[in-house]
Amino acid sequence: MDIQKLRNFGRKKLIENNVEDSNFKSEILLQYILNMDKTELIINSKKEVQHDLEQRYISYLDKIIEGKPIQYITHKQEFMGLYYYVDENVLIPQPDTEILVEKTIRIVTANNKLLSQNIKILDLCTGSGAIAVSLENYLQNKCNIEIYASDISEKAIDVAKRNAKENNAKVKFIISDMFQNIEENNFDIIVSNPPYIEKATITTLSKEVQNEPHLALDGGIDGLDFYRIIAKEGYKHLKSGGYILVEIGYNQKESVSNIFKEYVDKYIEIKCVKDLNGQDRVIEVKRR
Secondary structure, eight states, rough: OHHHHHHHHHHHHHHHHTTHHHHHHHHHHHHHHTTHHHHHHTTTTBBBOOOOHHHHHHHHHHHHTEEEETHHHHHHHHEETTOOOOTTSSSOGGGHHHHHHHHHHHHHOHHHHHHEEEEEEEESSSSSHHHHHHHHHTTTTTTTEEEEEEEHHHHHHHHHHHHHHHTOOOEEEESSSTTOOOOOOEEEHHHHEOOOGGGGGGGSSOOOHSSSOGGBBOOOOOOOOOOOOOOOHHHGEEEEEEEEEOOOOOOOOHHHHHHHTTTTTEEEEEEEEETTTTTTTEEEEEEE
16 A cells, blocks of 8 residues: 555544544654655655555554554654653643643743742642643743652653653652652742542543543542642742642632632632633642
């Protein structure tokens, strides 16, 4: 089968099996298998594909139909203009989370007091390390910055370390169950995209999402377990006037805000940042 015919075969097979973004996924998969970019596929459209590569492509199509995210096949995901290695041990970074990173960058660059000192940022529940690495990448030339990143999963930390190395980012990694092994207590900013899906809801999500690590999805019965920990312990690790920024689900603005309001003597200026679709996406709070 030549490249064009294999391309058409893959697109048709995914469409027939009601796979979302069939054209995109079949195209990206073929680029990955043949190690060609989009232009090269077009130029070489009549070139015959080796049988073993053809069979490999077809087998991966079956895995996509079964619900395996294509990023776990190609081991690649773009985030904040950088590329990250991902596998089954970490969540796949999503564009919505860029709002969290962008807001953090704005807080730093708009604050002359912060810019004039050494800044410490902690990325809690780092997963692939995309948040921590992106922050270091975009802030390293603007200020003196130390980025720390933690996760309970040693395998996730291994992935995050790989991404830091591949993107030339200086990040200090800590294996920790939330704040358990975090010894620093003078961070300027704590950021986190914690697990926030309600436990019973996970089984109703798409097959692709269900194939991501449940450890990084499950936020407990009401999806709020990790926000309670962050609110209860976070201020102990922040400087006075420091910030906490957490990603939230589209319907969690009031619930998460109310959790921080329980600590009225610790936090002020509780705000919500919307994403590009107008959905509530990030809660920002300030330590007294």
